[in-house]
Each structure stands twice: as C-alpha cells, then as structure tokens.
Amino acid sequence: MTSIKEDEKKEIPQFIHDPQTNSTYQRLRFFGKGGFAKCYEIQDLATNQIYAGKIVSKTLMVKSSQKEKMAQEISIHRSLQHAHVVGFHGFFEDSLNIYIILELCKRRSMMELHKRRKAITEPETRFYMHQILLGVQYLHRKRIIHRDLKLGNLFLDDDLHVKIGDFGLATKLEVEGEKKKTLCGTPNYIAPEILTKKGHSFEVDVWSLGCIMYTLLIGKPPFETSTLRDTYKRIKQCEYRIPSSLRKPAASMIVLQLQSDPSLRPSVDKLLQHEFFTSGIMPAALPLSCLTTAPRTDQLEGVTLNRRPLNEVNANGNIMAVDSPVKRAPPAELRSVEPTSHKQNLIALRDQLATLLTSKLKCRPECLNDDMSDPAAQPLVWVGKWVDYSDKYGFGYQLCDESVGVMFNDTTKLIMLANGVNVHYINRQGQEQYVTMREYPQELDKKMKLLTYFRRYMTEHLMKAGASVPVRESDGLSRLPHLHQWFRTTLAVIMYLTNGTLQINFQDHTKIILCPLMQAVTYIDVDKNFRTFRFSTIEEHGCDKKLYTNLTYALEKLNSVLANKMC
Template sequence: MSSNAADDKKTIPDIIIDKTRNCSYQRLRFFGKGGFAKCYEIQHTGTKEVFAGKIVPKSMMTKSSHKEKMAQEISIHRSLTHKHIVGFHSFFEDISNIYIVLELCKRRSMMELHKRRKAITEPETRFFMHQILEGVRYLHSHRIIHRDLKLGNLFLDDDLHVKIGDFGLAARIEFDGERKQTVCGTPNYIAPEILTRKGHSLEVDIWSLGCIMYTLLVGKPPFETSSLKDTYKRIKECEYRIPSSLRKPAVEMIVMQLQEDPLKRPSVDKLLQHQFFTSGIMPAALPLSCLTTAPRTDQLEKLALQRRPLHEINYIDDGHCGEKISVPQSNRKHLFALRDQLDKLMSTAPSDRWPVLTDELSDPAAQPLVWISKWVDYSDKYGFGYQLCDESVGVMFNDTSKIVMLANGVNVHFITREGQEIYVTMDDYPPELSKKMKLLSYFRRYMSDYLMKAGASAVVRESDGLSRLPHLHQWFRSTLAVIMYLTNGTLQINFQDHSKIILCPLMQAVTYIDVEKNFRTFRFSTIEKYGCDQKLYNNLSYALDKLNAVLGIGPMITFS
C-alpha cells in the first residue's frame, strides 16, 4: 500500500461525522483529486442521499493564505443557489480534515467530454453555452467573478445539465468600479488584463466564456501553444484564428467575447440574446451517448426548440423508412497514437518493482463510457456479436457490414460496408435488412441467456433515438486473447484468464479489470511514475506487441 493510501485510511474515516448537525456520512468510492482536496462519493447514513465530499487535510493548510482562501471559497459558494451552480449542502471539520458536502455530478466535467470528442457539434455547443451563460448571469447579478471558468470547472449531471463549480479563485465586487489586481486563472482561459495587471472585474469571465465556446466548436483553445510564454503573448495580442468551417453567428459571438478591451465585451444578458441561439437547433435535451459520440442531428432537429432551414440538416431520405447518413470511416490515427503512448509507457515505467496501484492513484474521470461486456464469435457462419456495457447489442457481419441495437430495444443503426449509417427500428425496416435483423435478435437472445456480463455496472443509459453509440470497427483473436477496436478509438483486450484491459488514446489511460473483477482506471502518466503490478505490465506489453503487428511495425497480423 502506498503512503498516500495508508494516510487516507488513518485520516479519512469510513464513517464521517458532522457533529454540528448530528449526522454522519459513509465514505464510498474515490471520485478524484485536485489541489489540496480529494473527492469521494459520500452517502448520508440517515437519508441515503449521495453527495460529493470534498475533503481537505488540515496538514496541507500550512499558510494563513491557504486558510483565508478556503474560507472565502466556502463563504462565496454557500451563498449561491442556482440550477446551473454546483449545489452547496454543508461544511464541517474534525481534528484532521475540512469536509465540504456538494452536489454530486456523476457525468464529470466538460473537460472529459472535450478529451473524448474534441470539437462538438453546433447544436450541442448551443445547448451547453446557454446553460453556462445562465449560471454566469446569476453569479454576475450577485457581483461575483468566478475567475476560473474553464471546461474542467463545468460539471455535468445525469441529464447533462451544466453546473458551474470550484469557487477557489472567485471574488466579490465590493463597490462599483472596483478592479481586482490578483493574477489568477488557467493559462488557456486567462484574460489579457489579468496578465498585464491593469486590474480586472466581471469582464474576465466573458473572455473565458469566449475561450470555452471556441474550444467546444473548434476542438482546442484559441490561444494554445506548446509554451506558456507564447500562449501569454498571443493572449496579450489577442491573436487567434477562427476556422472557415464555423457558421457566421458562431464566429460573431466568439469575436464579441474575445475583445482585448474588456469594456468592449458584452454583458451576459446581451450574449444570451445573440443570434447564435436563434439561428440553429437548440436541443431540448441531449443523450448520454454524446459524451463519447456525436448525436443524431436529424433527430435533434425533430426535438429542437428552435429549428433551422431544412437544407442545413445533415441527412437525406433514401426512399424508405430508414434515414441514411454518411458517417466518416474510422481511421488508424487513434491506433498510431495509442501505439506511441504505449511505447513511451513501456520504455519509461519502472519494471524493477511491481507495486499494486491503489484506488487513490486511479483516475475515475478517465474511465471509459463504453466497453464490451459480452461477446460471441460465430464468424464461421455469420459474424461476431457483442453487448456493450449499457446493454446495447451489435453484430459485425462477415461481409463487414455492422448493426447496433440501442439499449431501449427499439432503435437500430445499420452501417453498410461503405460506412453509411441507416437508422431504423425493430418494427420498421427495409426488406433487404430482414435477415440481419433476425440475426441481431438471435445474437441478443443468446448472449442474454448464456453469457455473464463483464466489468462494472453500466455507465451509459440510453432511452431514445438521439443516440449514436460507438460500435465495433475491427476485431481479431489470438492464442491468448480477443482484441476489439471500437469506432471511438477504444481498444479492448479480453485475455483467456478473464482479465481485461481497455485502452483509450484520447484519455491516455488504461482500465484494468483483473481476475477478481476489480475495475480501475489509471492514467499512463501514473504508471510511468509509479509502475504497476507485473500482470498489468505484461498485459500492456502484449497490447503494444499486437499494435505493432497491426500497424505493420512488427510481425504482421490483420484484423478480422
């Protein structure tokens, strides 16, 4: 056990007692860490309600400035009540720790969405930006500057509603015209007047919102460079480029926010009235699958609160019940990225010692949203069937066409050999799909009746036709394992001893399901620093060998 893990056992009890309110919480699973704090799911032992427990060891609060900063964060956050602000429930302390009880946002932050998706669609951006602006409008109406608005501080609940959190850098405007002088913020989102020490106020949040909107639509922050010095230079000179692919209303709104002169930036009220929100689809809701894959824009249009001209909708009717959409073919870039990451990992990770990686070293935020929980190989006759963790079912047929039925048991996506995606339902599909629909039902029945589910409980729940889940792109069997590659870049290897690894190049992490069915996710950077047990090390080495072979770097093998 690591010293950190041992210290946690001593200083963070399993049952956390709030003496001031005469109640207690049970500490559940580790949820993440940042700064001085560690975060756990905690459950009120009386009401059974589950919260996020932000726990700060007093041993870390060595300076008076640390205590003042913590007191200010609590003072500001506890005064806020809004649907787009992380709920503040209580705080208390014991001899070892300060405990802050917060609303639990199980879908993590928008940073994980960004890492998995890069650029997201305009309708999704509209959905998220409107909520973020509503939250910031509330803050500004209470004369509070957040000062650290970024994707990592925008959290998502089960309905993908945005909750602004982390008020560690927030400040109150005490009098009209006050300008704060503290240099603070996150490099890619920090406003120029903070860097030039000219004094700042509410307008710095507007700048950050512009950076957020740009990042969502383009896939990277507007001023990002390989060095901090160059990034700050670009920010001070307001030097950035907007891709020509963005529509005019989006461009205009970004430019309004990223004004070098803070007095030229619009208020939140003005931004909420911008044409960007009325010139296209404003979804009433988004499916959870959009955390990893773009949703169906044709269905977003049907459920939209605001509609855009039909010629802008990305679908064509093929003359029967199914809608046919051209989907970009998966390419090998994720495999090459993963291969390079593993090559670096295996060359730098300590191999002379075999520590057991503890929960405290895991990173639950990097956990995959989709993995294969069951599979059956019937490729000698029909194809390869599988079930995803959310109980969606797919088949990759021997002719390389693919079919996926969502967990709702109604919506079906058929992907042709050419990569076109046709949307149908179990009750309404063209005659030419009849045989494959019957085979889909057969595979589903067989896996349900005869196979055990692998891995943890489902992370993704789907109940409507908006969803577009990743599906199996390629697979092959070796003497030791079954290797499966999904269209979102995830590579899963199921070994004969029933251990599994799920590798994600986008999150740069591995999820390890050991023979005892423990399910934990570790960043590659953590393994590089601390090493890992020999079994996981051997599994990662095996994955690298197979990737080298697939990509033509070693002895050649091919995906089925």
C-alpha cells in the same frame, strides 16, 4: 510499516460525522483529486442520498493565506443556489480534515467531454453555452466573478445539464466599479487585463466564455501554444484564428467575447440575446452517447428553441422552457457515418505504449492503489459480453450500457440501442441507416432476426465483464460507438471500437481497455477489480507484472495491426 492504503484510511475515515447537523456520511468510491482536495462519493446514512465529498487535509492548510482562501471559497459557494451551479450542501471539520458536501455530477466535467470528442456540433454547443451563460448571469447578478471558468470547472449531471463549480478563485465585488488586481486563472482561458495587471472585473468571465465556446466548436483553445510564454503573448495581442468553416453567427459571438478591450465585451445578458441561439437547432435534451459520439442531427432538426427572449427566466432563476422534440418516423435514406480517424488513434496509442514501456518502468506488486486511479479517465463504453459465431454469421457483443451489436461476416453491422427499439444499420461502404425493430427494409430481415438471437443468447447465458453501469433509457438521438474491428489470438480476443478504445480480453479472465484520448488503461484483474490508471501514473509508480505483460502484449498486437494496415 503501514501501506499507502492504510495511511489513507487513517487520514479519511470510512464514516464521517457532521456535528452541526448530526448527519453521518459513509465514504464510498474515490472520485478524483485536484489541488489540495480529494473527492469521494459519500452517502448520507439517514437519507441514502449520494453526494460528492470534497475533502482537504489540514496538514496542507499550513499558511494563513491558504486558510483564508478556503474560507472565501466556502463563503461564496454556500451563498449560491441555481440550476447551473454545483449545489452546496454543507461543510464541517474534524481534527484531520475539512469536509465540503457538494452535489455529485456523475458525468464528470466538460474537459473529459472535450478530450473524448474534440470539436462538438453547433447544436450541442448551443445547448451547453446557453446553460453556462445562465449560470454566469446568476453569479454576476450577485456581484461574483468566477475568475476560473474553464472546461474543467464545468460539470455535467445525468441529464448533461451544466453545473458551474470550483469557486477557489472566485471573488465578490463590494462596491460598484471595483477592480481586482490578483493574478489568477488558467493559462488558456485567462483574460489579457489579468496578465497586464490593469485591474479586472466581470469582463474576465466573458473572455473565458469566449475561449470555452471556441474550444467546443473548434476542438482546441484559441490561444494554445506549446509554451506558456507564447500563449500569454498571443492573449495580450488577441491573436487567434477562426476557421472559415465556422458559421457566421458562431464566429460573431466568439469575436464579441474575445476583445482586448474589456469595455467592448458584451455583458452576459447581451450574449444571451445573440443570434447564435436563434440561428439553428437548440436541443431540448441530449443523449448520454454525446459524451463519446456526435448525436443524430436528423433527429435534432425536430427540436427548436422557444422564440421568447433568450435571457428570459422565471422568478426562481430556472432555465427557460424549450419545445419538446417533434416525433418523426425514422428516415429511410442512408446517411454517412461520422468520419473517424481509426488509424490515427491506433498510432497514437501505439506511441503512448511504446513510450511507457521503454521508460524505466518499475515492475512490482501492489505499487498501484485505489488513490492513484483516475475515475475521470474511465471508459464510458466497453464490451461487457461477446459471442463468436463467425464460422457461420459473425461476431456479437453487448456494450456496458446493454446496447447490442453484431459485426456480420460480410462486414455490415447492426447496433441495437439499450431501449431495444432503435437500430442502426451500417453497410459495407460505412453508410448508416436508422430503423426500428418493427420497421425496417425487407432485405434486413435475416440480419434483424440474427441480432435478436445474439441478444437473447448473451442475456441468458453470459456474465457481464467489468463494473456495473446504471442504464438510462436510450432515445432515437443516440449514436453509439460500435465495433470497428476484432480478431482472436491464442491468448486473447481483441476488439477495437470506433471511438478509439482498444479492449483485450485475455484467456485468464484479465482485461485491459486502452484509450488514446484519455491516455489511460482500465485494468480488470483476476479478482474483477475495475480500476483506471493514466499512463503517466504507471510511468511514475510502476505496475504489477501481470499488467506489464498485458500492456506489452497490446503493443505487440498494435504493431502487427498497423504493419498489416488492417485499420
């Protein structure tokens, strides 16, 4: 009897050949799955270029309607070329599968950003919405309606630039004024005229854009309820609330997009000229730390949008130029750190683990394989190295991006970014001060020297735990998650980060990294395999005895922490 892993290898070969271009691709790590497709990182052996390989088994394409839908998706996507659309590089098939070669967006989709951050700042929303609108403007000019614009279909590259993807529900209008009547879309983003089957056009994308903007700024979709029926009822009645805390330009733009009558919604061209884009900071770029933590707004204040018309693009359809950040000396005054709900995250994690471990969980070896892992839920930040010098000074650690922190015995903290220049100091009251390795107050002199010592010791003497992560040069905009609490037991070192991540390093060198926001655990076993599984996957398929023991231990320690009110 063959294992699931062996069947997987038979279905999707290690080397994939495109007879049309004579290119050969090597299948690399599993990247995710959705609908009918599985996605892998694949590498062109001739050029070493890395792509996303969207692979669909022909056994799933049994109905003629499914084949037609796939053909239409390929036909539409291959006709597109724009800075804010996922690049299409080719497609081919063999006897087993259909292969679509796409641009690889390593920073996943904006859905993962939303799950980790909930509401994001207005400057970030401006940055993302401007790019999304430029992408949709391009589609509409080519008479294409996407019809499934949502956070899960908006992908991010290494520079956090938005790429619109997944054209499975997209359609092209053949004649001016044509209306489509297909019932399609995703519940939280679907326009009322689709639900009422009155016929729809480009305006459905504008409605979805309003839902996206609301979700980014407020932290949840505007019409979301606990049931599909109630959500659809709210959509049909256009029933939603805008918090009074939202600034007027942002609220105004959302209201314009979320109108029941599609004829009243502005075109994308008009939206690009809205005052929302000129009423505040438009970042020229965002640091990667924004995927987990809000950026430093004091530095973003130095970045302004070029005041040309916002719908102005050059002949190639590229994004308009923006001013570069103004260089400033780091502010000397203390700023309060963004408030975080540490106890709330720990309670959520405790409840998730309790539910998982009290279910009828199967405990057997090799019941979880690579295909069941979910790389999208992988933590972006974890502790790769640590050193306990708390008998004298404190606890030092290095995160996976090579930034370094020290939690001193007096509960103050220093965090040095990976660039080795920018440093954040957090005092006992939780206020944050931004300094550099060269310029800092005299009272921090001893702590800065200790930070340098901890960094050098970990670099020279310790091995990094977990998978390797490409390091990108940090800048002064970054604000990283850092160690909030740690303690040792006879079996493990337990570390809790400010972004909600709980990491437990066991004495036998196994490790678990738990995330309540993604509802997942990353398991580093004794062979140093680094895999992430959703709790729902473990509940369905079970896990090996070692992971079960580690999860049980985590629940026990969470209960102790919450009972002692140490969070």
